[in-house]
Amino acid sequence: MSILFREGVMLAVAPVIAFGVALMFETGYADAFGISHELIDVDLRGMIISAIVVLFAFIPFISCSYFLFHLGTRRERVIRWWAIQLIMVLPMLMSIYVSGFTSYLAYAGLGLALAFGSIAVMNVAWRARKIGWKEAFEKAADSEGIKEFSGQRPASKPPRVWDKLLACIIVLFLFTVLALMIQGVGKGVAKFKSAYPTFTMDGKNYVILSGYGDRFVLGGIKDNSFDGNISVVPKNSEKLINISVKKYDNFYSGNE
Structure with a gap:
């Protein structure tokens, strides 16, 4: 019964998501040319095309997000050290999407984030020449204050009202940023x-x-x-x- 319920929810939500993606994409495209939003009419063809374009454009963002959260939730602190190197890359990448792929400042920020990450990796490689890779990564993790997870993760406390409110604010913020990123893809398509x-x-x-x-x-x-x-x-x-x-x-x- 639960499987049928989940499938029913997915079938009900999928068209809404597709419509929202298409609407934000078309809004960004229209804004780039100064087209009035009142003229926008989202149909099935537009939803399919928008979904394909946005999905293709989001490949770098999805890949970076996957590696950040996949590495950041591992028990081994050396692996989590790699996640730290991506912490600044992700927001800089998001700012590029929001800007419609035309902000030189956003590209400069991404370049700096990648440069700092590369310097950190080269620093580890330099130390590894003398003390070996394992010890070099251990020292790098120590310098970041990363601790090893051992045993079971501590049980989380029951959420308070403030925790629930904060979670709602974060979710709303993330949805807003995601919508602006999709809008930025539409602007980028118009400009290029x-x-x-x-x-x-x-x-x-x-x-x-x-x-x-x-x-x-x-x-x-x-x-x-x-x-x-x-x-x-x-x-x-x-x-x-x-x-x-x-x-x-x-x-x-x-x-x-």
Whole structure:
């Protein structure tokens, strides 16, 4: 009965999660071009595409999170020492997602976090030349104050009201950050996308930025870059003729 209940919950929650991911992704994409949120219309096709793009973009974040928590929960303190080297990498990586993959400051922070971790590893390797790897890692763990787990883990105390409130705040914060990261993926796609369906309407060149429901959202072009002008036309408009896909080397630069 419990298995059926869990499967039922998963089937009920999965579409909600997929819709939320698609909505945040489309919101980020729309924000990059200045498209009104009122035009956003999430359908099944959009949910599938958004989920695939976000999942692919999240591979570095998922990998880093897995190694951090997998190593950080091990009993051996030497293994947990490796987790400490990833503590600053993860938030810097998250900030890159939130920024839409365009913040030089976030990339610099990630570079510094990786540099400090590399220096720590090289320091261990230097010590290992004289005292061996095992002793070198033991000393590194000592310097970080990491203790070995022995026997069973101590039983946790019953949660207090404050503990439950704090847990709710943390969960809400994590969901907010995750939503901003997904939104950042949408912004990144908008900023790095280069190929668009292009056509001429009323003597001016336009690209199709996105399609929502029965409408296309168009972006004006000037000097092969987005000029910041947005137009909306029905998908069955007679003006949509001679459409061809064209690649632009620096399309988004006109909106920066």
